[in-house]
Amino acid sequence: MKQPAKILIVDDDQDILVAGKLLLKRHYSQVDICNRPEQLPTLLADCEFDLILLDMNFGPGESSGEQGFYWLSQILKLRPDSIVILITAHGGIDIAVEAIKQGATDFIAKPWHNEKVLATISTALELHKSRQETKSLRAANQALVQASTASAQHIIGNSSAMQQVHELVNRAAPTDANVLILGENGTGKELIAKELHLKSARAQQVFLSVDLGAITETLFESELFGHKKGAFTGAQQDRVGKIKAADGGTLFLDEIGNLPLHLQAKLLTVLAQRKVTPVGANQEEAFDVRIIAATNVDKHALLDEEKFRQDLLFRLNTVEITLPPLRERKEDIAAIAQHYVDIYGKKYQKSPLTLADNAVEALTHYHWPGNVRALRHAVERAVIMTDNQALSADDFQLKNTDVSVSAPASSSQVQPTITAPENDSGELNLEIIEKQTISRALKQHKYNISHAAKALGLTRAALYRRMEKHGL
Numbered sequence: 001m002k003q004p005a006k007i008l009i010v011d012d013d014q015d016i017l018v019a020g021k022l023l024l025k026r027h028y029s030q031v032d033i034c035n036r037p038e039q040l041p042t043l044l045a046d047c048e049f050d051l052i053l054l055d056m057n058f059g060p061g062e063s064s065g066e067q068g069f070y071w072l073s074q075i076l077k078l079r080p081d082s083i084v085i086l087i088t089a090h091g092g093i094d095i096a097v098e099a100i101k102q103g104a105t106d107f108i109a110k111p112w113h114n115e116k117v118l119a120t121i122s123t124a125l126e127l128h129k130s131r132q133e134t135k136s137l138r139a140a141n142q143a144l145v146q147a148s149t150a151s152a153q154h155i156i157g158n159s160s161a162m163q164q165v166h167e168l169v170n171r172a173a174p175t176d177a178n179v180l181i182l183g184e185n186g187t188g189k190e191l192i193a194k195e196l197h198l199k200s201a202r203a204q205q206v207f208l209s210v211d212l213g214a215i216t217e218t219l220f221e222s223e224l225f226g227h228k229k230g231a232f233t234g235a236q237q238d239r240v241g242k243i244k245a246a247d248g249g250t251l252f253l254d255e256i257g258n259l260p261l262h263l264q265a266k267l268l269t270v271l272a273q274r275k276v277t278p279v280g281a282n283q284e285e286a287f288d289v290r291i292i293a294a295t296n297v298d299k300h301a302l303l304d305e306e307k308f309r310q311d312l313l314f315r316l317n318t319v320e321i322t323l324p325p326l327r328e329r330k331e332d333i334a335a336i337a338q339h340y341v342d343i344y345g346k347k348y349q350k351s352p353l354t355l356a357d358n359a360v361e362a363l364t365h366y367h368w369p370g371n372v373r374a375l376r377h378a379v380e381r382a383v384i385m386t387d388n389q390a391l392s393a394d395d396f397q398l399k400n401t402d403v404s405v406s407a408p409a410s411s412s413q414v415q416p417t418i419t420a421p422e423n424d425s426g427e428l429n430l431e432i433i434e435k436q437t438i439s440r441a442l443k444q445h446k447y448n449i450s451h452a453a454k455a456l457g458l459t460r461a462a463l464y465r466r467m468e469k470h471g472l
């Protein structure tokens with residue numbers, strides 16, 4: 001079967017043109033010929049050739065290659081991505097080497113051997129294809145970077161704790177130092193990681209995140225380091241790992257504290273050497289990536305060398321930022337709640353909504369085990385359900401309760417009533433049972449999402465989706 005490729009042969013020797021066309025027509029879909037290089041600008045304007053075979057000398061007795069250099073430069077000026085293979089006279093190797101320095105891809109010496117010509121063209125076309133792919137990937141990447149910069153979320157809260165966080169972010173962001181962000185689930189670790197990226201010199205490059213809590217051990221290497229086609233069963237094509245995909249930008253390693261020790265060792269080696277070898281490859285690839293890591297595991301556990309490699313910790317925590325739980329920055333709650341009231345009010349097309357004093361009080365006194373994420377969901381639910389202009393405490397369906405979570409409970413703490421009952425009520429409705437089970441898992445694991453998700457046999461993303469669905 002013929003390969004879809006447009007090839008142009010430029011030579012003043014009619015025999016070469018005819019022989020070349022005859023040979024290449026059998027293998028490629030379009031082969032055009034031209035015996036006068038002056039026609040090149042018109043031809044290039046009309047057609048985007050995948051490959052051009054260009055003679056170095058035009059006219060009898062010519063051997064300096066001067067015209068070849070001239071037309072090579074014209075082609076590259078008009079179409080900078082062109083793949084040009086030069087046709088040189090036997091013995092014109094020095095000229096060909098010089099032409100490659102000036103942008104030609106390869107050369108073929110006359111008289112040519114058909115197999116050699118076909119092999120050279122096939123390799124050059126592969127190169128062309130991968131250049132085109134790189135170009136469109138780069139364009140897609142740029143569009144992604146612009147879209148994510150435009151949709152950057154605001155970090156709300158001016159408590160003294162958050163002011164210290166901002167101070168650290170502003171100092172660390174431009175330095176390219178690795179940063180470790182600590183904090184309970186939902187405190188805004190990913191938000192801070194993105195802020196560090198956006199305030200760094202890498203802001204115009206990609207920000208990628210990988211959830212190490214959700215990744216299976218077998219997928220770890222393939223996800224981070226990439227793999228080659230055929231490296232293992234199911235590897236049907238080459239895959240670029242996240243580390244290489246983030247080249248030039250920032251890689252956010254979420255839930256680093258959940259990584260088993262032997263995978264920590266693999267990650268450390270790659271980060272220390274700044275080189276990665278995709279599974280099934282035999283060559284290392286260098287990368288330039290800023291690493292920001294985060295975990296909800298507390299500092300004491302990270303300092304336990306039986307659970308976490310201290311040399312990896314040392315590499316990750318050049319700068320350490322700790323995000324306080326929301327209950328320790330209660331003064332931020334009203335502002336964050338109002339921020340999401342505005343956002344969801346617009347989203348659900350409500351007339352401008354406010355928070356009544358009793359709502360602010362109830363929200364402020366709640367201990368928020370799910371932190372800002374839970375507050376955000378509570379606001380969204382209230383906005384959807386309310387008919388009021390000013391959201392009241394009732395709209396949040398809050399009631400006083402004692403809650404057994406990591407935070408010390410007090411009598412003024414409140415919890416949304418829709419939280420599932422602790423006991424199995426003999427309920428047979430699947431939706432309700434799902435909600436009860438999730439609720440119980442969350443409490444059992446003290447709102448550690450990774451652990452609760454693992455216990456439920458779900459990914460973290462799937463658990464978050466269900467928590468949102470049930471308003472948990």
Ligand SMILES: Nc1ncnc2c1ncn2[C@@H]1O[C@H](COP(=O)(O)OP(=O)(O)OP(=O)(O)O)[C@@H](O)[C@H]1O
Pocket residue numbers: 153154155156157183184185186187188189190191192254296336372373376449
């Ligand atoms: N200060 C803040 N202002 C506004 N929104 C915030 C703030 N902090 C967190 N959020 C919101 O709360 C949600 C959770 O934030 P994020 O995912 O950054 O938390 P996290 O600590 O990385 O969570 P996890 O540990 O579960 O991965 C997001 O929707 C985020 O936009």
